[in-house]
Amino acid sequence: MSGNEENEDPAPRRSGRGHTQRVVDTCGNVVYEEADGRTASKTTSPPILAKPQLTQRRDWHNKSLGDFSSADGDRIVDRWGGRSALSWAASGILAKGEKALIDEQGQEVVLEMTKFGSYGPKLTQVPFHEGMLPAWDYFAQGIHQASRCESLKITNFHLPQSPWLGETLLPALATHNSGYDFDENLTALSLTNCSLPDSGLKSLAKYLQKNKTLRRLTLSRNVIESVATVRALAKAIKSNPSLLHVSLAHCNLGGGSHKALKAILAACKGCASLDIGHHSFDAEAVSQIVQWLGQDIALTSFSLVGAHIDKDNKKILESSLVANETITKLSLRSNGLRLPGFRSIKKTNQSLSRLTTLDLSENSLPTTGVRALAKFLTKSNTSLTTLVLSGNNLTSKGCALLLPAVKEVTSLVTLDLSKNWLNDKVSPAVINLLDGNETLRTLDLSGNNSLKAHYGGYRRWWQRGPIPEKRDGGKALIVKNALFDTTSLNSIANSNHTCAVRFTGQKGDVHDETIRKINELKNEGQKIRLKVVLALADVNKSLFDPGSFSNLPLELMPRLLHLIQLELGVNGCGKVLGWKAGRKDRSKREWDRDTYDYTDIPDPTLSQIYQVITAWQSLPLLFVNGAGELPKKKKVVKETKSKKKKARKRRRFGDEDDVDDEPYIPTGARKTPKWVYDQDAGRSIRIPPPVY
Numbered sequence: 056m057s058g059n060e061e062n063e064d065p066a067p068r069r070s071g072r073g074h075t076q077r078v079v080d081t082c083g084n085v086v087y088e089e090a091d092g093r094t095a096s097k098t099t100s101p102p103i104l105a106k107p108q109l110t111q112r113r114d115w116h117n118k119s120l121g122d123f124s125s126a127d128g129d130r131i132v133d134r135w136g137g138r139s140a141l142s143w144a145a146s147g148i149l150a151k152g153e154k155a156l157i158d159e160q161g162q163e164v165v166l167e168m169t170k171f172g173s174y175g176p177k178l179t180q181v182p183f184h185e186g187m188l189p190a191w192d193y194f195a196q197g198i199h200q201a202s203r204c205e206s207l208k209i210t211n212f213h214l215p216q217s218p219w220l221g222e223t224l225l226p227a228l229a230t231h232n233s234g235y236d237f238d239e240n241l242t243a244l245s246l247t248n249c250s251l252p253d254s255g256l257k258s259l260a261k262y263l264q265k266n267k268t269l270r271r272l273t274l275s276r277n278v279i280e281s282v283a284t285v286r287a288l289a290k291a292i293k294s295n296p297s298l299l300h301v302s303l304a305h306c307n308l309g310g311g312s313h314k315a316l317k318a319i320l321a322a323c324k325g326c327a328s329l330d331i332g333h334h335s336f337d338a339e340a341v342s343q344i345v346q347w348l349g350q351d352i353a354l355t356s357f358s359l360v361g362a363h364i365d366k367d368n369k370k371i372l373e374s375s376l377v378a379n380e381t382i383t384k385l386s387l388r389s390n391g392l393r394l395p396g397f398r399s400i401k402k403t404n405q406s407l408s409r410l411t412t413l414d415l416s417e418n419s420l421p422t423t424g425v426r427a428l429a430k431f432l433t434k435s436n437t438s439l440t441t442l443v444l445s446g447n448n449l450t451s452k453g454c455a456l457l458l459p460a461v462k463e464v465t466s467l468v469t470l471d472l473s474k475n476w477l478n479d480k481v482s483p484a485v486i487n488l489l490d491g492n493e494t495l496r497t498l499d500l501s502g503n504n505s506l507k508a509h510y511g512g513y514r515r516w517w518q519r520g521p522i523p524e525k526r527d528g529g530k531a532l533i534v535k536n537a538l539f540d541t542t543s544l545n546s547i548a549n550s551n552h553t554c555a556v557r558f559t560g561q562k563g564d565v566h567d568e569t570i571r572k573i574n575e576l577k578n579e580g581q582k583i584r585l586k587v588v589l590a591l592a593d594v595n596k597s598l599f600d601p602g603s604f605s606n607l608p609l610e611l612m613p614r615l616l617h618l619i620q621l622e623l624g625v626n627g628c629g630k631v632l633g634w635k636a637g638r639k640d641r642s643k644r645e646w647d648r649d650t651y652d653y654t655d656i657p658d659p660t661l662s663q664i665y666q667v668i669t670a671w672q673s674l675p676l677l678f679v680n681g682a683g684e685l686p687k688k689k690k691v692v693k694e695t696k697s698k699k700k701k702a703r704k705r706r707r708f709g710d711e712d713d714v715d716d717e718p719y720i721p722t723g724a725r726k727t728p729k730w731v732y733d734q735d736a737g738r739s740i741r742i743p744p745p746v747y
Contacts, residue, residue, distance in 0.1 A: 388414060432463065482533050548583050
């Protein structure tokens with residue numbers, strides 16, 4: 056994540072001339088020295104490393120298990136026949152991770168692994184092995200030699216053992232903190248799920264104390280057991296005035312120590328956003344956090360993740376949110392809440408109405424909570440732009456009560472209802488939400504596997520009897536009635552073209568992914584044209600009626616002819632002309648069940664164009680003034696100075712200076728000797744080739 060995304064953050068002031076600043080790494084080496092506003096040459100420079108060779112997947116699989124380090128433990132091990140070895144899934148992500156380390160990076164360095172394979176135990180991190188150390192050193196060298204590095208993001212990689220972080224990576228990052236232009240410095244640092252060692256965290260705390268340009272720090276999903284290390288981080292955060300966004304989500308912070316938590320909260324009092332929480336936090340720790348929210352702090356965004364909130368802390372949280380006047384983005388994820396969790400009183404509604412983002416995912420939202428939330432949305436004059444209710448066990452009945460209230464919130468742009476218990480009965484409420492809604496841009500219904508595309512239309516191999524009739528499911532009804540109504544050309548134009556709806560599960564032939572990508576486009580006219588092309592080419596070919604274009608204005612005829620020739624590519628990405636682009640024979644072949652052979656179907660593009668032109672009443676207007684004459688173009692003769700070439704000397708065969716001449720041999724003449732049997736001599740005689 057680049058630091059340029061937070062435009063509202065003030066840049067720290069730099070001192071004027073006469074100021075001298077030095078950055079020293081953990082070994083005492085001067086990395087750079089800035090004097091009089093100019094950056095001096097680096098006093099030390101590491102040796103240039105060659106690009107390391109990639110290790111094959113089978114080589115990782117055959118290495119000793121004792122040399123690997125991973126937060127996944129035994130999940131990276133496969134055992135069979137009394138033998139243990141590194142799993143093929145772990146060896147695969149090791150090979151991908153090593154390749155990602157040596158790839159070239161830009162000014163926003165991103166090293167992230169999110170896909171770990173679909174077979175075997177679920178892995179969460181790329182393990183570390185000593186064989187990967189050359190790749191890690193090469194990665195740090197690339198950061199050191201880069202002209203600018205605005206952000207560094209490492210996610211789900213086990214970093215090398217100490218002291219690599221303090222002696223290699225942080226000194227490389229320190230070279231990007233001395234630029235005179237603030238925008239060229241490192242502004243965002245993210246080390247998520249990297250298994251940071253205690254010594255590395257202390258080195259990071261020293262780096263933060265000397266850094267004056269970092270705006271965003273993310274250390275999520277790391278184990279920080281030492282209380283002294285947590286205090287050192289808190290001291291570094293407090294001493295860095297430019298640091299505005301801190302994320303310590305899913306960090307245990309000294310094993311849930313109250314003193315360590317108090318130090319972190321005191322250090323983040325002047326920050327703009329804070330993400331914190333861990334399942335090891337007890338009721339007293341949570342009480343300490345929610346009470347801190349009611350104090351005089353500068354937070355505008357707060358997230359509490361994983362910590363359980365009981366009834367007593369729920370009341371304290373409610374009163375703290377009423378007292379707080381700065382928070383506009385609130386996230387309470389996986390807190391064991393029975394939503395909405397707050398009393399529907401006037402003060403609470405007024406305090407929550409200032410929120411622009413509300414994330415209540417991974418809790419519980421029963422029908423009673425849905426009614427209270429719907430009442431809050433309709434009567435609080437809220438300005439919400441993002442509402443996340445993912446993983447809340449929301450049923451179709453509850454969703455039918457919630458969506459009418461959501462439609463009244465005209466400021467809402469994003470609605471996340473993924474991973475709930477929604478089925479086909481929710482389709483009428485979703486269709487009503489999308490009908491005439493021009494403000495909602497994103498609706499996430501993924502993870503609701505009971506929301507089907509079709510029923511019937513096929514028969515299993517063990518089933519007998521007639522094939523069941525094909526019926527539309529909830530997904531198909533939402534697409535056909537709200538996003539892509541193909542009953543007529545006017546209905547296509549009147550469909551919803553602003554909301555990108557995401558589905559998962561059964562695919563079918565509803566074109567939901569194609570419609571989502573079309574609705575994500577910016578040009579409204581382009582969206583309608585692409586949907587019309589998709590309907591004419593694949594969904595409802597009966598819509599093509601040349602008579603409907605008879606009264607088309609003359610100026611729109613070229614666009615119509617171009618539209619008829621278009622056909623969508625894969626999932627709406629790209630377009631081709633006719634059946635296949637680039638083919639000389641633009642015809643389509645279909646299998647004929649009667650003749651058991653392929654039959655050629657000619658390209659319908661030309662026939663469709665002919666039908667449109669012949670049915671067009673304005674066609675004679677093109678020839679009112681006759682065929683006309685093309686203007687004669689005058690030939691422009693460019694004056695060029697001709698250079699006289701030297702006369703080439705004519706050479707003859709046999710000249711002394713003719714070194715390239717070869718003997719003349721007529722076409723078809725024999726060039727090799729031949730052998731002829733001589734009966735008189737009783738043997739074969741060699742006859743050489745003729746000489747011309």
